[in-house]
Amino acid sequence: MDAQLKKGFLEILVLASLKFKASYGYKIIQDISQVFEISESTLYPILKRLEAQGLVTTYTEEHQSRLRRYYRITEEGRVKLSESQADFEEIKLIYQYILRKED
Amino acid sequence: MRKREFLYRLDNALESFPNAEREEIIHYYEELIQDALDNGENEEAFIEKLGSIDKIVRTLKKDSDFVGNVKEKKNFELKQTFDKGVKILGRVLIIGALVLSIFFGVGFSIFGINGIVRSIIAMVMTISAQLSVSATLYYLGNIAVHLGILLFAITFIWYVVQNVGTKLELLYEKIEELFKKGGK
Numbered sequence: 001m002d003a004q005l006k007k008g009f010l011e012i013l014v015l016a017s018l019k020f021k022a023s024y025g026y027k028i029i030q031d032i033s034q035v036f037e038i039s040e041s042t043l044y045p046i047l048k049r050l051e052a053q054g055l056v057t058t059y060t061e062e063h064q065s066r067l068r069r070y071y072r073i074t075e076e077g078r079v080k081l082s083e084s085q086a087d088f089e090e091i092k093l094i095y096q097y098i099l100r101k102e103d
Numbered sequence: 104m105r106k107r108e109f110l111y112r113l114d115n116a117l118e119s120f121p122n123a124e125r126e127e128i129i130h131y132y133e134e135l136i137q138d139a140l141d142n143g144e145n146e147e148a149f150i151e152k153l154g155s156i157d158k159i160v161r162t163l164k165k166d167s168d169f170v171g172n173v174k175e176k177k178n179f180e181l182k183q184t185f186d187k188g189v190k191i192l193g194r195v196l197i198i199g200a201l202v203l204s205i206f207f208g209v210g211f212s213i214f215g216i217n218g219i220v221r222s223i224i225a226m227v228m229t230i231s232a233q234l235s236v237s238a239t240l241y242y243l244g245n246i247a248v249h250l251g252i253l254l255f256a257i258t259f260i261w262y263v264v265q266n267v268g269t270k271l272e273l274l275y276e277k278i279e280e281l282f283k284k285g286g287k
Contacts, residue, residue, distance in 0.1 A: 024134070024138070025131060025134060025135045026134070026135050026138035026139060026142070027138070039152075039153075039154065040132075040135055040152070040153050041153055041154050041158070041159045041162060042162065044128065044131050044163070045162055045165075045166035048166060049166065064141070066134075067134075068134055068138075069130070069131070069134060
């Protein structure tokens with residue numbers, strides 16, 4: 001996929017991965033990788049961005065005697081996620097136009 | 104590269120970052136690698152996959168600017184909300200002061216007029232039944248006192264009305280300043 005387009009999707013994709021359950025770095029990458037290619041090094045900045053915008057919060061939990069950082073979606077994050085529904089409709093229209101055939 | 108070497112090199116490459124952020128990044132990668140190992144991934148292969156340390160640091164630098172901007176914007180929004188709150192509070196206080204001033208002014212005016220009218224009526228009524236010197240003095244004094252109160256009240260109202268524009272605006276600004284100082 002086009003890099004520019006991909007960048008726009010990543011934030012919302014990471015949010016979507018937290019939709020049902022708080023998660024942690026490695027797990028988020030594994031989940032997203034099923035539908036979209038994401039590297040470990042791109043995830044961190046995205047998480048920081050989401051946190052700075054108040055779309056996710058973090059907490060630390062002990063896991064096998066080490067600390068693991070969890071990310072949880074906030075109400076604002078959920079709003080943002082639901083807004084992507086409208087984006088989807090728009091993108092659909094755009095692609096219908098891009099891929100239209102001559103009649 | 105093994106985990107320890109990778110983290111050591113990354114930490115060195117993050118020298119220009121604030122300490123808290125540096126620690127957070129290191130912790131992120133440490134946790135990530137450990138989780139990968141726990142999941143049965145090959146250590147060297149996984150670290151290879153993370154990409155070059157140079158590239159990681161470059162991406163982080165670009166983004167720490169973004170995060171900084173967002174934080175600044177948030178502070179700005181917060182400040183605006185706070186300013187708005189102070190403005191509303193200031194207006195409420197001023198309107199309150201104005202209402203109170205007029206209330207007192209009108210109250211004193213009525214009190215003054217009432218006293219004068221009562222004294223005059225009492226004097227007129229007692230004139231037929233011969234007004235004594237002391238009684239006359241009493242009533243005249245009474246009139247004078249109430250006239251004084253009336254004049255005071257009128258001047259007060261006049262002052263308030265005259266200064267609504269300037270003095271109260273100044274007061275409002277003072278209040279605003281006070282709250283801003285309190286806010287910081």
